[in-house]
Amino acid sequence: MESTTRTRSPIVELRGIKKNFGAVQALRGVDLMLNHNEVLGLVGDNAAGKSTLMKVLSGAYIPDDGKIFIEGREVRFSSPMDARREGIEMVYQDYALADNLNVAANVFLGREAVRLKLGPIGVMDHHYMEQETKHLLKRLKINIASVRLKVERLSGGQRQAVAIARATAFDAKVIIMDEPTAALSVAAIEKVLDLIRTLKAGGASIIIISHRLEDIYHVGDRMIVLRHGRKVHDSPIEGDIHEFRERAVAYMVGARDDFREETLA
Numbered sequence: 001m002e003s004t005t006r007t008r009s010p011i012v013e014l015r016g017i018k019k020n021f022g023a024v025q026a027l028r029g030v031d032l033m034l035n036h037n038e039v040l041g042l043v044g045d046n047a048a049g050k051s052t053l054m055k056v057l058s059g060a061y062i063p064d065d066g067k068i069f070i071e072g073r074e075v076r077f078s079s080p081m082d083a084r085r086e087g088i089e090m091v092y093q094d095y096a097l098a099d100n101l102n103v104a105a106n107v108f109l110g111r112e113a114v115r116l117k118l119g120p121i122g123v124m125d126h127h128y129m130e131q132e133t134k135h136l137l138k139r140l141k142i143n144i145a146s147v148r149l150k151v152e153r154l155s156g157g158q159r160q161a162v163a164i165a166r167a168t169a170f171d172a173k174v175i176i177m178d179e180p181t182a183a184l185s186v187a188a189i190e191k192v193l194d195l196i197r198t199l200k201a202g203g204a205s206i207i208i209i210s211h212r213l214e215d216i217y218h219v220g221d222r223m224i225v226l227r228h229g230r231k232v233h234d235s236p237i238e239g240d241i242h243e244f245r246e247r248a249v250a251y252m253v254g255a256r257d258d259f260r261e262e263t264l265a
Ligand SMILES: Nc1ncnc2c1ncn2[C@@H]1O[C@H](COP(=O)(O)OP(=O)(O)OP(=O)(O)O)[C@@H](O)[C@H]1O
Pocket: 021, 024, 025, 026, 044, 045, 046, 047, 048, 049, 050, 051, 052, 053
């Protein structure tokens, strides 16, 4: 029988991304590929350029150089709205929730469902938003007593879950999470990791930035290591956790570098 596998472009491809902040070369020409339904772990020491690279992919920063391809098509993002239209959503390091609003309002923040549109005045459809949020939380197995709870009353893990749910609410194809497990209890970390597995099972492609190498190991398919604004390693996650950790750390601290030849020549 003929093989039925189609050659499919990666869902995301970044080529030669550069970004400077004044004299700081935050990104010096980074390539990154994300395959369909893959969980990619992005690691590196502080200031390596991880958040900057993902802000380029989510439209928050415009790169100084380099190209972005979504399913093989070149795109240019000048705002997070542009990236959202391509199905790319980012959960920020500080998760940017509105504390004084309830869970449903946070999930719909910035894109509230309007029931009646009377000229410029819309009446928000709270019932619809609450129902949709309930379904979403159920589908993602997120345990929160009521979607009417104000976010300020939630635990850190629940807040992170709401931030992730919000990013996935509108059929995001690519979900980027910046440090989703930082500052969470062990039990809450497990829940966030389960949520990532649920999203993957639902077909999403995911990039996670984390300093917690064990989290990357447990949910990731592949890892990319950045150091000083360059990619120094890109490989599948395999072997036992100790080998994995040693390998990651060797690249993070600069003891190893797979792409050094261009600077050696
Ligand atoms: N908005 C900005 N203005 C000026 N410099 C910035 C800005 N954002 C990032 N930088 C600089 O770019 C470099 C890369 O920062 P980035 O936040 O991408 O690192 P990171 O790998 O996410 O680090 P961390 O693990 O600490 O979050 C750092 O030197 C940082 O100071």
